[in-house]
Amino acid sequence: MRKSALVIAAPVGAFVLTVLVSTLALLAFGSNPAEAYGDMLGHASKLETQVDILNRATPFYLSAVAAAIGFRMNLFNIGVEGQYLVAFLFAAQIGGLISLPQVLHILVIMVVAMVVGSLYAGLAGILKTARGVNEVISTIMLNSIAVGGLLAWLQQEWQAEQGETFTSTTLGTEPIDDSGLLPTINGLLELVTRDVGQGKELTGMLLLAIVVGILYHVLLNRTRFGFDLRASGINPFAARAGGVPPKRMVLAAMMLSGAVAGLIGMVELADRGKFPPDPIQGLGFQGIAVALLGRNNPGGMAFAALLFAFLDVSSGVLDSSGAASREIAVIMQGVVLLTAVVAYGVANRLRERDEAREAAEALLVERAAVPA
Amino acid sequence: MTAAIELTGITKRFPGVVANDDVNLTVERGEIHAICGENGAGKSTLMKILYGMQAADEGTMKVNGEIVDFDSPTDAIDCGIGMVHQHFMLADHLTVLENVILGAEPTRAGGRLDFHGAEAHLREVAEEYGLTVDVHQMIETLEVGERQRVEIIKVLYRGAEILILDEPTAVLVPQEVEALFENMRELKAAGTTILFIDHKLDEVLEIADSITVLRHGKTVATMKNTGVTAHELAELMVGSELPTPTTTVSTVTDEVALELRGVTVLNEDGRAAARDIDLVIHKGEIVGIAGVEGNGQGALVDAVVGTAHVSSGTIELLGNDITHDSVRQRREAGIAYVPEDRHHEGLLLSSPLWENAALGHQTQMPYGSSWWINREGARRQTEAIREKFDVRTPNIDVAAHALSGGNQQKLIIGRELTSNPDVLIAAHPTRGIDVGAQAAVWDDIRAARRQGLATLLISADLDELIGLSDTIIVILRGEFVATLSPDEVTPRDLGAYMTGVAFQEEAS
Structure with missing residues (x-):
């Protein structure tokens, strides 16, 4: 009874606190909170905005799953950012150079993205297992190498010839044939809703993200590998004594995390058909926040990804409606994360105490039942 | 003359065990007092209580005749008690001087460190107690014995008159033990009271003035070190009055x-x-x-x-x-x-019991295979272990940390033996x-x-x-x-x- 109450109390408490703090922030900046919230919610009730939110939530979710795979074994893969950008670039370049039938073309691009992401993450894994380099340090450095080194260099190397002018539409890698682009799923959405207007397109990656979420759940909770991974995260020494090879697990978790990270860029690739000169950055870091808020739980992270996407999209709305400054959305993302972490911590401690008391009571009852 | 330390009726319980049971200990001023006992006899717990790291459930402590009640080591240090832990707590990349003043840095006006004053005081302390050490050397370049000396100086620098040494010889080679004993004699000559834990009996007999023996959390004897033999001490330490868990018939095979x-x-x-x-x-x-x-x-x-x-x-x-x-x-x-x-x-303390039972056997039936975890099989097996090995728990979904130590151990024994x-x-x-x-x-x-x-x-x-x-x-x-x-x-x-x-x- 109390147990289930605690499960709900934490997120509800965090939500109430977030609204409270955001309201105070809005008031402090001289905005009308009711008007701002009204604008945000009113806009989000429109189908077109919902498509925007889903499109935004999809890469957030993939990024969160990538980070969560590491988190579950206490590996802090801060390098999702670099991994997805490098994977995105390679997948786009190779996808642009080949021409294959539709399904195969898409599949090759995805596999390239996953392999490249996985290999790039594997570098940090090898550094850790062979040399004991902390993965936080190495992945942060690999991020810099990815963005400042690899991307800067390869973007020039692989610049497709597209006429005289240099604009964001003509720059970038060789455009991929339509056969290599994941179709949108507006049709699927329109089965249950009305027609989507304003030229908004729901990314097909949404379906893949859902599949990734399900696989993540099955992997962690049903497979031997997932058991080993979680055991290593909870107590690496007990895991090792229980036959889990520590180094191999580090490498495997890192590469798996990188493989999922490789899929993040596929949302943008399907949209723009090439690696653009100005790819969206920061998704890797957003994923860490989403994983944290969603407690590495597949459902929790989906909710967190939607919330962050909603706030992201809302910031644009506030900007244009003038109800409040767009930064309020960033403040809310930060506050919700902070309050959630605290609330979960408190709920966890209460639950542990309850369990210990129950176990102690069970002991007493049993003792009392035995005649002296 | 009042005793330096007087502990009466100290009792400390942990869930499932009594670590100290009505312990009495009197240490005279200026003597070297050894505490002997097997592992788990309660020596460390007693020292932690005396140093303010843990609070006793019962009993009183007197230091120099006054009743004291320590909330933290800081209180103990204020009373002139200093402890040198078995595992040194020194920063490798700082010098001896920096390590000694760490946490008690003397400052001049404006918050600047007073290294000169500190060095002078350090030299004074070292000279008074006959401890030689190069104050500007890096800790990482020192031998184990020298590091220990730095730890002792660190404690004396803070004004300790009563020194607790937790198994000081455990980490030393014989020559270093000799040097340590020489230092201890000098300290004693300078009026310091030393309380030390050791279970190497020859060492105890060589250096101690008095000896207290603990067994199963109780004080079994306190004596002057005159005419005691190592054999007598060993007997006191291990006792012989307990019924032994005898294994009756031999089942040893040739295989x-x-x-x-x-x-x-x-x-x-x-x-x-x-x-x-x-x-x-x-x-x-x-x-x-x-x-x-x-x-x-x-x-x-x-x-x-x-x-x-x-x-x-x-x-x-x-x-x-x-x-x-x-x-x-x-x-x-x-x-x-x-x-x-x-x-x-x-x-895995935060995981449910059935996952703990599977740990180590997750690749084997009925817990799982090389690819999958068999949740039903694992749960059934855990129920069997709970039944057969009498693991007292409300159910097999509680986290392992909720169980008492004895029940946790029964679960582990059960999971290891059930796999035949x-x-x-x-x-x-x-x-x-x-x-x-x-x-x-x-x-x-x-x-x-x-x-x-x-x-x-x-x-x-x-x-x-x-x-x-x-x-x-x-x-x-x-x-x-x-x-x-x-x-x-x-x-x-x-x-x-x-x-x-x-x-x-x-x-x-």
Whole structure:
């Protein structure tokens, strides 16, 4: 009874606190909170905005799953950012150079993205297992190498010839044939809703993200590998004594995390058909926040990804409606994360105490039942 | 003259165990007082209480005749008590001087450090107590003995008049022990009271003025160091009045289950933690390893379990060479392991019991296979373990941390024995659990032995070793030094072998 109450109390408490703090922030900046919230919610009730939110939530979710795979074994893969950008670039370049039938073309691009992401993450894994380099340090450095080194260099190397002018539409890698682009799923959405207007397109990656979420759940909770991974995260020494090879697990978790990270860029690739000169950055870091808020739980992270996407999209709305400054959305993302972490911590401690008391009571009852 | 320290009726309970039970201790001013006792006798707990790291449940403490009540080590330090821990707490990349003043930095106006003043005071202290040390040397360049001296100076610098040394000789080579004793005599001459923990009896007899012996959390004797022999002390330490957990009929067979030949394991420093170990355990046999903690038992266990690299020698399980097999391969081949510290190596404390039961056997039915975890199978097996090994728990979904130590241990014993292993490595299987759980664990091990289980038993509880083992081997400084029959050996003899006293007597 109390147990289930605690499960709900934490997120509800965090939500109430977030609204409270955001309201105070809005008031402090001289905005009308009711008007701002009204604008945000009113806009989000429109189908077109919902498509925007889903499109935004999809890469957030993939990024969160990538980070969560590491988190579950206490590996802090801060390098999702670099991994997805490098994977995105390679997948786009190779996808642009080949021409294959539709399904195969898409599949090759995805596999390239996953392999490249996985290999790039594997570098940090090898550094850790062979040399004991902390993965936080190495992945942060690999991020810099990815963005400042690899991307800067390869973007020039692989610049497709597209006429005289240099604009964001003509720059970038060789455009991929339509056969290599994941179709949108507006049709699927329109089965249950009305027609989507304003030229908004729901990314097909949404379906893949859902599949990734399900696989993540099955992997962690049903497979031997997932058991080993979680055991290593909870107590690496007990895991090792229980036959889990520590180094191999580090490498495997890192590469798996990188493989999922490789899929993040596929949302943008399907949209723009090439690696653009100005790819969206920061998704890797957003994923860490989403994983944290969603407690590495597949459902929790989906909710967190939607919330962050909603706030992201809302910031644009506030900007244009003038109800409040767009930064309020960033403040809310930060506050919700902070309050959630605290609330979960408190709920966890209460639950542990309850369990210990129950176990102690069970002991007493049993003792009392035995005649002296 | 009032005593420097007077403890009366100190009692400290932990869930499932009484660490200190009505302990009385009087330490006179200016004397060197040794506290002896086996591992788990309650020495460390007593020192932690005296140093304010833990609060006693009952009893009173007097320092220099005044009743004190410490909330933290800071209070103890204010009363002139200083402690040197077994594991040094020094920053390697700072100099001796910087380490000494760390946490008690003298400052001049404006918050700047007063290094000159500190150095002068440090030299004064060092001179007064006859401790030589180069104040500007980096800690990382110092030998172990010198580091210890820095720790002592650090405590004296803060004005300590009563010094607690926690097993100061454990980390030292013999020459360094001599130097330490020389320093201790100088300190005593300068009026310092020293309280030190040790279980190497020859050392105690050499340096102590008075000796207090603890056993099972109780003070069993306090005496002046005049005319006491090592044998008498050993007897007091291990006691002999307790009923032993006797194993009745021998079930030892001719079939070799585990064989080690010339196994050497190196520690991180490249020194041999276990050297040239030859060991044969037959089916149905329990071989007990006796030794003072830190004499290579850990390396031996790690070598057999597979968590340590064997630098030379071979290990065979039922005739198959497993020297280079992984932990998982060894577990699948029939090695079970009850680790020394159940929280460190035994359990996933935040995971439910059924996952804990699966740990180590997740690749084997009914828990799972190489690819999948069989939740139903694992849960059924856990219920069976709960039933058979009497694990007291509301259900198998509670997290392992909710159980008492004894029940956690029963779960571990249960999971290891339920897999029907050929060889069991049991390191301190009854450490820190209550008497009832202890008896249950003994029964379980004995029952498995009848079924043909070969057991390597490491224990600091000499009654347990003598009672359960078919053969007892003494390990000292990483080597097997004696093989004894439990029928003929007393805890007192065993204590003499473990501490090396027996060999000195033989030689003389």
